[in-house]
Amino acid sequence: MESAKNKLRKLIPQKILYLYYLHTARKACDYDLQRRVHDKVYNDSEAEKVKRDLTLAYHIVEKGLTMPVPRPGFGKPVVLNLINTVLKFQKLNLPLDEMEFRQSVSVLKEYKDFHEQISFQLDKEVVEKLGYLEDLFERIEGLKQIKVSRDEYFSDINKPFDLFCRSRYSVRNYTSQEIPLPVLYDCIELAQKSPSFCNRQPNRVHIVKSAEKKTQILEIQNGNRGFGHLAETLLVISSVISTTKDIHERNENHLNGGLFIMTLLNALHFNRIGACSLNWSVSNDKDMKLREILNIPKNEVLLMIVSCGYVPDVFSIASSPRKSAREITTEHL
Ligand SMILES: Cc1cc2nc3c(=O)[nH]c(=O)nc-3n(C[C@H](O)[C@H](O)[C@H](O)COP(=O)(O)O)c2cc1C
Numbered sequence: 001m002e003s004a005k006n007k008l009r010k011l012i013p014q015k016i017l018y019l020y021y022l023h024t025a026r027k028a029c030d031y032d033l034q035r036r037v038h039d040k041v042y043n044d045s046e047a048e049k050v051k052r053d054l055t056l057a058y059h060i061v062e063k064g065l066t067m068p069v070p071r072p073g074f075g076k077p078v079v080l081n082l083i084n085t086v087l088k089f090q091k092l093n094l095p096l097d098e099m100e101f102r103q104s105v106s107v108l109k110e111y112k113d114f115h116e117q118i119s120f121q122l123d124k125e126v127v128e129k130l131g132y133l134e135d136l137f138e139r140i141e142g143l144k145q146i147k148v149s150r151d152e153y154f155s156d157i158n159k160p161f162d163l164f165c166r167s168r169y170s171v172r173n174y175t176s177q178e179i180p181l182p183v184l185y186d187c188i189e190l191a192q193k194s195p196s197f198c199n200r201q202p203n204r205v206h207i208v209k210s211a212e213k214k215t216q217i218l219e220i221q222n223g224n225r226g227f228g229h230l231a232e233t234l235l236v237i238s239s240v241i242s243t244t245k246d247i248h249e250r251n252e253n254h255l256n257g258g259l260f261i262m263t264l265l266n267a268l269h270f271n272r273i274g275a276c277s278l279n280w281s282v283s284n285d286k287d288m289k290l291r292e293i294l295n296i297p298k299n300e301v302l303l304m305i306v307s308c309g310y311v312p313d314v315f316s317i318a319s320s321p322r323k324s325a326r327e328i329t330t331e332h333l
Pocket of ligand 1: 059063168169170171172214222224244276278279280304318319320
């Protein structure tokens with residue numbers, strides 16, 4: 001028996017229904033959007049913003065240092081910007097033991113050392129500023145980038161969960177060795193064990209091995225320079241909109257996707273495959289372009305790309321240190 005609600009729905013012209021849902025969706029989304037815009041304009045928590053800027057910049061430099069082939073003199077504008085942000089942090093009298101600050105200073109020292117080791121003459125301005133900074137923060141140490149062999153990197157994959165979990169890093173260096181499809185399906189099968197809202201399992205995976213398609217995709221993604229071209233496989237993760245019931249579930253595609261992707265990353269690691277998340281925070285036209293390349297329907301939200309490949313004998317990984325549990329936790333006892 002068809003419900004009364006469904007019968008009524010059929011009597012209303014689709015255009016009216018569309019406008020009605022659009023209106024309720026806009027009202028719900030406005031709540032999110034207004035808080036975002038408010039934060040952008042009125043939040044003058046200088047400390048949070050300066051820490052964000054430090055992280056964005058030091059991360060680019062740590063990535064540059066760990067590229068398969070680091071480019072001598074890379075990232076001059078980012079390095080200068082990072083130096084200025086470090087000095088701004090100090091000027092604001094913020095605590096110098098904050099993780100973001102320590103790591104920024106440490107990465108800048110590593111940048112200087114790296115160029116000294118390969119006898120590459122950096123720009124005069126950069127050398128002077130790096131020297132000044134090194135003297136000023138002589139005792140500040142962060143985590144150095146890591147060089148590992150393949151066996152060292154995967155040595156904890158069969159160990160207890162805590163060791164396994166700590167052993168995964170984003171890997172940005174791959175060989176051309178083919179990852180067999182059955183291995184990828186095993187990883188996706190494990191990722192499927194991730195929880196999902198009412199077990200609705202909204203996630204979808206698009207396996208991309210075609211060289212032409214990989215190039216087209218990586219061209220419009222903004223975080224894979226220097227290593228993306230080595231990826232043997234790209235996994236494009238999406239999520240089906242029609243698994244959500246109403247607008248209040250609008251974040252579920254991303255939320256469920258995040259849980260799924262984390263298990264997928266662990267599954268790849270468990271299978272001795274190097275992987276790196278690639279953001280899909282893009283403009284509408286890029287989003288449409290990716291749909292076109294892979295023929296992905298409108299009702300899938302594109303969430304993220306994962307670049308994958310077997311790893312070389314020896315490679316470098318960005319240390320990407322974490323804040324402690326205490327720093328990010330509030331107790332309500
Ligand atoms: C949503 C998301 C987007 C990311 N996008 C990129 C990216 O575009 N390029 C990249 O090299 N790394 C990217 N990463 C990887 C992060 O830089 C990395 O996870 C972080 O620095 C922590 O390091 P770890 O994965 O080695 O623990 C992304 C990670 C996440 C979760």
